[in-house]
Amino acid sequence: MKEINTIVVGELNVDIILNRIDRFPEMGKEILAESLDLTLGSSSAIFASNLSSLGSNVAFIGKIGKDGFASTVLDSLQLKKVDTSKVLQSETLNTGATIVLNFDQDRANVTYPGAMKDLKFDDLDWEFIKKANHLHFSSIFLQPGIRSDLPKMFRKAKEMGLTTSLDPQWDPAEEWDINLQELLPQLNIFMPNISEFLLITKSSTLKEGIEKVEEYAPDIILIIKDGANGAFAWKENNLIHQPAFLNENVVDCIGAGDSFNAGFIHKFTQGCLLTECLKYGALTGAVSTTRAGGTGAFSNLEAIQNIAVEHFSILI
Numbered sequence: 001m002k003e004i005n006t007i008v009v010g011e012l013n014v015d016i017i018l019n020r021i022d023r024f025p026e027m028g029k030e031i032l033a034e035s036l037d038l039t040l041g042s043s044s045a046i047f048a049s050n051l052s053s054l055g056s057n058v059a060f061i062g063k064i065g066k067d068g069f070a071s072t073v074l075d076s077l078q079l080k081k082v083d084t085s086k087v088l089q090s091e092t093l094n095t096g097a098t099i100v101l102n103f104d105q106d107r108a109n110v111t112y113p114g115a116m117k118d119l120k121f122d123d124l125d126w127e128f129i130k131k132a133n134h135l136h137f138s139s140i141f142l143q144p145g146i147r148s149d150l151p152k153m154f155r156k157a158k159e160m161g162l163t164t165s166l167d168p169q170w171d172p173a174e175e176w177d178i179n180l181q182e183l184l185p186q187l188n189i190f191m192p193n194i195s196e197f198l199l200i201t202k203s204s205t206l207k208e209g210i211e212k213v214e215e216y217a218p219d220i221i222l223i224i225k226d227g228a229n230g231a232f233a234w235k236e237n238n239l240i241h242q243p244a245f246l247n248e249n250v251v252d253c254i255g256a257g258d259s260f261n262a263g264f265i266h267k268f269t270q271g272c273l274l275t276e277c278l279k280y281g282a283l284t285g286a287v288s289t290t291r292a293g294g295t296g297a298f299s300n301l302e303a304i305q306n307i308a309v310e311h312f313s314i315l316i
Helices: 043-053 068-079 114-118 150-159 180-186 194-200 206-216 256-268 274-288 301-312
Strands: 004-009 013-019 035-041 058-064 083-089 096-103 106-112 132-138 163-167 221-225 231-235 238-242
Touching: 004 043, 013 068, 035 043, 035 068, 035 096, 043 058, 043 068, 043 132, 043 256, 058 068, 058 114, 068 083, 096 114, 132 150, 132 256, 150 163, 150 180, 163 256, 180 206, 194 206, 194 221, 206 221, 206 231, 221 256, 221 274, 231 274, 238 274, 256 274, 274 301
Parallel strands: 004 058, 004 132, 013 096, 058 083, 132 163
Antiparallel strands: 013 035, 096 106, 221 231, 231 238
């Protein structure tokens, strides 16, 4: 048996969250926020942290600076028992940061990539990676240093016997330039949200996008997250819909998609049925919305279980 359930390769930064603003800002004007939180940010790190809290053995490969934000990143991951021994620290680049403006159930982000954009294929320790069962990557468009080598990275991981997953995340440039024909065959699981999926596949409907994915990778598991509408899974010409677990008192939606991914991959690496993985992902995504920040609801497994019972009447 391998030593690590999942290795996460990806971006690392902090989130500076401004909560309860009464509107989004306008140029030349100032608004106030009622509270500020400094937390672990980035899709990859939230995924890794929450996956570890669910009970998976998780390690991380990424790049940060040597500054106060770096300490926040490392301390937060290590508190959740994520192996950070392969996190690199740049002497010249600062740790990335995202300013998050929370308004109602929506948000606007401004990200400084910092050291995350400098992570390269040559930084990966393959002797370490082959100890794992699964390799996950998030946020293609924030990491230009490794972006073009992702097909090679996933192909090598699969040759070592790992399964692979990718959440592309939003493209700040809104160009959505991905070579799906080259990338998708190297993935076991592709996990965009509905907006990203339609833009990446240049499609107007879910059906049209699925047909394009099927052309390039007929064996892939496609997971499409759709917020309050739940999530879809497509595999071998079979489309499954999982309704959302709705939280009537949403604190914020930061990291809900990453928390969904964590729940799904936690069950997937245990060999569970696709329907069980999908349901567990929907539940962990909903659990995330009950606390502030992407990791606030995932302090430990007992706390997660208590939230699931209290808010959704489900024992996990």
